[in-house]
Amino acid sequence: MxxxxxxxxxxxxxxxxxxxxxxxxSNAVDGRPEPVGVVCLALxxxxxxxxxVYIRATGKRLDVSPSDVPDGDxxxxxxxxxxxxxxxxxxxxxGLAALMLFLGxxxxxxxxxxxxxxxxxxLVGWAFEYFTGxxx
Amino acid sequence: MAxxxxxxxxxxxxxxxxxxxxxxxxxRATRPDVWAEETAKLNVPFATINTxxxxxxxxxxxxxxxxxxxxxxxxxxxxxxxxRWGMREWYVLTYLFGGVFVAGQVLEYAELTHENVALNTxxxxxxxxxxxxxxxxxxxxxxxxxxxxxxxSFTTRQYTHRHATGAIVTxxxxxxxxxxxxxxxATIYILK
Numbered sequence: 352m353x354x355x356x357x358x359x360x361x362x363x364x365x366x367x368x369x370x371x372x373x374x375x376x377s378n379a380v381d382g383r384p385e386p387v388g389v390v391c392l393a394l395x396x397x398x399x400x401x402x403x404v405y406i407r408a409t410g411k412r413l414d415v416s417p418s419d420v421p422d423g424d425x426x427x428x429x430x431x432x433x434x435x436x437x438x439x440x441x442x443x444x445x446g447l448a449a450l451m452l453f454l455g456x457x458x459x460x461x462x463x464x465x466x467x468x469x470x471x472x473x474l475v476g477w478a479f480e481y482f483t484g485x486x487x
Numbered sequence: 488m489a490x491x492x493x494x495x496x497x498x499x500x501x502x503x504x505x506x507x508x509x510x511x512x513x514x515r516a517t518r519p520d521v522w523a524e525e526t527a528k529l530n531v532p533f534a535t536i537n538t539x540x541x542x543x544x545x546x547x548x549x550x551x552x553x554x555x556x557x558x559x560x561x562x563x564x565x566x567x568x569x570x571r572w573g574m575r576e577w578y579v580l581t582y583l584f585g586g587v588f589v590a591g592q593v594l595e596y597a598e599l600t601h602e603n604v605a606l607n608t609x610x611x612x613x614x615x616x617x618x619x620x621x622x623x624x625x626x627x628x629x630x631x632x633x634x635x636x637x638x639x640s641f642t643t644r645q646y647t648h649r650h651a652t653g654a655i656v657t658x659x660x661x662x663x664x665x666x667x668x669x670x671x672x673a674t675i676y677i678l679k
Contacts, residue, residue, distance in 0.1 A: 386512030394505040398498040405494040433488040434649055478635040481649070482642040 352410025353419045359406060362399025366392050434481070441477035448473050493656040497663045500625075504667050507618045511674060514610045525611040526679040528602050530595065537591040538672045541626075544584030545665040548658045551577030555654035560646040574654055575640050581661070582633045585626055592623050618671055625664045632657045 370392035377385035410416065417423030448470035455463025515522050554560075555574040564571025596616075599605075606616045636657050639650060 383516060386516055387509040390508045390512055391502075391505045394501055394508075398501050401501070402495055402498050406491065409491060433652075474631070475635070475638075479639065479642060482639050486643070 352406050352413065352416050355418065356403045356407035356410060359399045359403030363396045363403065366396035366399065370396060436481065439477065439480060441473055441480060444469060445473035445477060489652050490656055490659070493659050497659060500663065501667075504621075504670075507621060508670075508674065511614045511618055514614050518610050521609050521611045522679065525604060525609070525615075528599065528604055529676060529679075530598065531676050533591070533595060534672065534676050537588055537595070538668065540584050540591070541588045541665055541668055544581045544588065545662055547577050547584060548581040548661045551575075551581060552655055552658045555651040558646050558651065560640040560650065575637055578633050578637050578654070582630055582637070585630050585633070585661075589623060589626055589630070592619065592626075615675065618675065622664070622668055622671055625667070629657070629661050629664055632660065
């Protein structure tokens with residue numbers, strides 16, 4: 352995890368000075384700092400920083416991963432990574448419900464209400480899929 | 488793994504809000520006259536109290552996470568024995584505080600509409616409702632997530648690692664939305 356967190360943390364080192372330079376440079380050209388670039392470049396640094404710091408913290412809790420060992424092999428990374436759903440039908444009705452919600456904004460609120468009802472059913476169905484029946 | 492995925496997704500959410508902040512700052516730099524006129528209508532003390540409510544809800548959420556990590560889904564003592572509360576009680580409290588925040592936002596929108604600041608009035612009002620509105624939708628999404636997490640804690644006899652993971656990643660989202668609001672509050676109500 353050290354290499355991957357380092358890759359993301361490099362983004363902080365790259366984007367922070369770029370944001371500052373961009374601010375001063377646009378200020379010199381236009382007489383005021385151009386806000387879109389300053390905000391987005393600064394938040395790019397924050398974005399890569401939050402991923403980098405979190406991966407680093409996760410890496411400290413786990414054993415040394417093969418990606419940090421110079422002579423590590425890919426098959427050493429095999430093992431249990433957590434729970435993954437093999438397949439699920441629920442995203443399909445949830446997607447259709449989202450479609451009705453946006454359609455409702457364009458056509459009329461009654462479509463929105465129908466979409467909301469479908470959406471609640473699909474969302475609950477998806478969130479509880481592995482917490483009911485045989486899993487309970 | 489679910490936790491890392493949540494952080495990566497939240498980082499993309501950060502860039503979504505970066506776009507909204509850019510809209511706000513660009514319009515503000517272009518029309519300082521509109522900003523001077525319209526920001527005077529903001530009720531800053533009210534928004535400050537509302538902000539405090541959201542920040543405090545994050546504290547309750549974190550206390551719930553500690554209980555989830557200890558594998559305590561519900562209270563083991565009496566209702567007002569706070570030390571014996573489980574994840575569920577703290578999350579219900581978080582939910583109530585979040586709900587009060589949304590209600591406060593609605594009240595503020597109603598007051599501003601009375602003062603003729605609507606979504607389509609001018610550049611300022613559009614930027615104001617777009618930024619705070621999208622944040623409000625995120626808070627409502629978080630409230631729905633809390634309901635699902637609280638509901639999940641009732642489903643199984645044993646509180647498993649998967650339950651705790653769901654509770655923890657929901658707290659990540661809640662803290663993120665909280666931090667975004669603090670930035671929005673500083674931009675809209677303090678910086679003006």
